Amino acid sequence: xxxxxxxxxxxxxxxxxxxxxxxxxxxxxxxxxxxxxxxxxxxxxxxxxxxxxxxxxxxxxxxxxxxxxxxxxxxxxxxxxxxxxxxxxxxxxxxxxxxxxxxxxxxxxxxxxxxxxxxxxxxxxxxxxxxxxxxxxxxxxxxxxxxxxxxxxxxxxxxxxxxxxxxxxxxxxxxxxxxxxxxxxxxxxxxxxxxxxxxxxxxxxx
Numbered sequence: 001x002x003x004x005x006x007x008x009x010x011x012x013x014x015x016x017x018x019x020x021x022x023x024x025x026x027x028x029x030x031x032x033x034x035x036x037x038x039x040x041x042x043x044x045x046x047x048x049x050x051x052x053x054x055x056x057x058x059x060x061x062x063x064x065x066x067x068x069x070x071x072x073x074x075x076x077x078x079x080x081x082x083x084x085x086x087x088x089x090x091x092x093x094x095x096x097x098x099x100x101x102x103x104x105x106x107x108x109x110x111x112x113x114x115x116x117x118x119x120x121x122x123x124x125x126x127x128x129x130x131x132x133x134x135x136x137x138x139x140x141x142x143x144x145x146x147x148x149x150x151x152x153x154x155x156x157x158x159x160x161x162x163x164x165x166x167x168x169x170x171x172x173x174x175x176x177x178x179x180x181x182x183x184x185x186x187x188x189x190x191x192x193x194x195x196x197x198x199x200x201x202x203x204x205x206x
Contacts, residue, residue: 104151111137
């Protein structure tokens, strides 16, 4: 892809660390997976090809869904508002996890999202997993950075000088007012303003 598009930025990680030339057999990637690397100065107007250990695999698994939104604590409210506007009849929240296992910080983010949209779904068929995620978030919401630090991935990041600041950064709420959406062509873009897809009454949340 870089040969075809010389201006393309390569981003990705394995075991949380930026992919280097010894892994690719050719060149080191421009960016890793730390959100603090993706500054406006570095990425504005650029196309980024990204591969991560779990996140991009989760997106590929969801690619055939009617609509796929990518959310985190950083854009939580914007994502919740988009879901409320779309009013989907069925919704599945997918956590990418760590090492093919559930990740505490992912479950907390899912629970935070469930908490925001709960009034729209509570009278329908809500899976126990969604209820449990919401309850975990409600217990932890008072000090998310401290709770993140107790997770397997959070504790590991705190031992890495270049990445330890990511823990507190990713625990911030609603610092981005954008909705990220996976397109049918595999690209992730900011959703444009306008009526969302769907328009059905929500009655099922997993």
